[in-house]
Amino acid sequence: MRVLLALLLSLSFFIGNTPKAEAAVAIAIKNRTVRTVGGVVTAAGVSGFAISAIVANVTGSYSAIGFMILSVPVAVVGLVILDEKKADLKFSQLPLEKSKVLAVSPEDIAIYNTEVEELNIVKETIESRVSDTSTKADIDYLWSEYKDTLSPETLRVAAQLTIKVLTQK
């Protein structure tokens, strides 16, 4: 009886604790990151891009139920799976040949490559000020506050990368 009680208690801890919370964190991080990155498009002056629809698309792929179903057998057996679900979107250097695909010049990419660390730090600074209730206008305002710390070429390439990545199916 004691063993059964212990098992039931453990199960309730498990259901109430890890997977659901982890999924929620993943969605929150993802959502905030995607929304922050999306703001660079407005900062670069690119119009006609519906970031809110894209955000819904991307965050929709993170399913809390999916996490739970996958995690149950692992938890029952007690295996320690060494994977990591949290991740952050980050800009990285680009080869100049990507200029055609992104509809920017190779010179734009060369400048972007020299400022990519600064771009990530601006994104991080803005992200730290974005909350779950921040609107698109709030995020656009933050980008407008910081965009002068980056060159227009860097913002242009970042905007094209954002559109390319977030519209991928």
Added chain:
Amino acid sequence: MKLISVLLFLSFSLMSFAGDRAVVLISLKGKSGLLRKDVAQKVLKQFKQSYNHSLPVTFFQNATQEDLYREAHNPENKALFWISHANSFGAEAGLGQEDMILDSEGTNVKDLLQNVHPNLNLLAVLGCNALPILKKNHYGLDLTIVSFNKKISSKKAISESLKILDEVKFVPGTCQSEQGIRLTIKRTVDETREAVSIKVMNRGKVVGFFPRSLNQVHQKITVYLPEAKIANDMKLIFDSGKIDNQKNYELGFFEIQFQNQGAWSLFRDKSGNPMGITQNIYRYKGEVGIQTEVFEPYHCR
């Protein structure tokens, strides 16, 4: 004569292996299974049960990036096992999800595996899908690497890596001189707060490391940068590696000097506030074409 030769051989063998060891760094938090067992304890037990190699082994639990940096550069270590959560997302160049090898304090340690002491003969990074991260971040390390490009349980990862340890031949490393631009970096921190450990990055490579400050106001290190062709090549990133950018970390303020000159400025916003939560950037404003000097990044026994 024969006896003397045998004794000489034995004494040389003992000398070359004196202090050699394997080190296991476990960086996992939480509980698992219906019985809510502590994950780190469970993995430690799994490792101890499977380990039967003659090399003495030392364990570190709740290992941090500081432990990893120190042990990766410790000349006594012949084999290093890092056990934590990891994932590679296979992001293309440009914009994508960052690869993670995460310690138990929420720090991404992937960059710290770029450089290891030449005496190290086996590096095992036991985390899911960590192999692509090592392939991407390593440059020319001459040692046996054990890692996986799939989801894996700790038990299987440990048993696979120990099979490979049995096949490794332990040879002392060769320490070579390199050329670099010598810099002295002083970190000043707020004495009322504990400053986080920081890796110093230049052009994507780790060139130095500040341990967390414990009641220390000043810390000083010497780093060497590869030859610089343009001013941007001298840019330095002071990165805590933390993945949570909603916290307020004490990174410290850095003074960078070479040849008695200070020509770096902190990347700030229009109001003069430092940019960055988990990292800061110092941009170089001086001249390039600086003379490099010979240095030894590692000392071999």
